[in-house]
Amino acid sequence: MKTYALPESDYFLSGHASCPGCAVALGVRFVLKGLGPKSVVVVPPSCIAVMAGPMPLSSMRVPVFQTAFETTAAAASGLARAYKALGEDVTVACLAGDGGTYDIGIQALSGAAERNEDILYVCFDNEAYQNTGNQKSSATPWGARTTSTPRGKATRKKDIMEIMAAHRIPYAATACPGYPDDLVGKVEKARAIRGTRFINVLSPCVPGWGIPDDRSLRLARLAVESRAWPLYEVEEGLRYTLTREPAGIPVAEYLRAQQRYAHLTDADVAEIQAEVDRRWQQLIRRTGEQS
Ligand code: SF4
Numbered sequence: 313m314k315t316y317a318l319p320e321s322d323y324f325l326s327g328h329a330s331c332p333g334c335a336v337a338l339g340v341r342f343v344l345k346g347l348g349p350k351s352v353v354v355v356p357p358s359c360i361a362v363m364a365g366p367m368p369l370s371s372m373r374v375p376v377f378q379t380a381f382e383t384t385a386a387a388a389s390g391l392a393r394a395y396k397a398l399g400e401d402v403t404v405a406c407l408a409g410d411g412g413t414y415d416i417g418i419q420a421l422s423g424a425a426e427r428n429e430d431i432l433y434v435c436f437d438n439e440a441y442q443n444t445g446n447q448k449s450s451a452t453p454w455g456a457r458t459t460s461t462p463r464g465k466a467t468r469k470k471d472i473m474e475i476m477a478a479h480r481i482p483y484a485a486t487a488c489p490g491y492p493d494d495l496v497g498k499v500e501k502a503r504a505i506r507g508t509r510f511i512n513v514l515s516p517c518v519p520g521w522g523i524p525d526d527r528s529l530r531l532a533r534l535a536v537e538s539r540a541w542p543l544y545e546v547e548e549g550l551r552y553t554l555t556r557e558p559a560g561i562p563v564a565e566y567l568r569a570q571q572r573y574a575h576l577t578d579a580d581v582a583e584i585q586a587e588v589d590r591r592w593q594q595l596i597r598r599t600g601e602q603s
Pocket residue numbers: 329330331333334335336337359438442443516517518519520
């Protein structure tokens with residue numbers, strides 16, 4: 313069994329209210345390890361807000377600022393400027409879901425990225441509004457069944473990484489809790505950079521994806537190894553680097569392990585495989601185009 317050399321200190325306490333087997337909870341734990349004690353987190357409505365707990369209770373050992381859905385990056389921008397004015401070296405990080413990032417929070421996020429605010433924005437992408445019962449978001453992939461797309465989503469997943477890269481921010485990366493050393497390493501690297509940094513963490517959801525509660529990390533790894541969720545970094549919007557060479561297993565192994573894709577025909581799966589292959593080739597081209 314592989315062991316990981318992760319920071320020993322934990323800033324996320326047991327006893328919070330996530331579902332058993334939740335990959336978001338594990339991702340939050342790893343991200344907080346990477347952030348360390350000199351950090352403040354901004355959390356919009358999401359499963360993370362539920363886990364963080366209502367005042368005066370908290371499951372996190374760093375200050376938590378719970379804000380409105382639309383204002384995560386704006387609130388973080390103000391906090392970062394306030395700490396700078398006070399001369400305090402504090403990492404201000406956003407911990408948001410995909411609904412609060414790809415959809416409702418994108419205006420504030422885009423504004424902060426354009427101003428190159430000194431914030432680290434982490435999106436825990438569980439590919440739907442899971443906190444309110446699995447409604448589709450613009451992060452939901454084509455074909456996935458949610459409670460608002462019972463026959464499968466008819467449109468593609470929004471490419472948030474390309475949107476963030478187009479802002480030419482200093483650092484953007486994908487990650488997942490299935491590879492904790494990669495995730496924590498990216499948080500530590502991002503923490504040392506100034507300006508707007510963005511990390512998108514694929515986070516399998518037990519009820520939303522229709523998976524057993526001991527399978528979320530396996531699903532995260534299948535996503536990476538099938539190239540459905542490659543692990544890479546984009547620096548200054550130009551330099552693409554792959555941080556893990558995936559095995560290139562068929563995407564069917566990833567899809568067929570989830571109830572939300574149980575209705576897909578073999579032709580549907582072949583269509584998804586073709587899209588995964590197209591995007592992989594595009595990514596490989598970009599890693600070779602170092603500008
Ligand atoms: S609904 Fe999904 S993302 Fe939310 S706590 Fe449960 S497993 Fe985690």
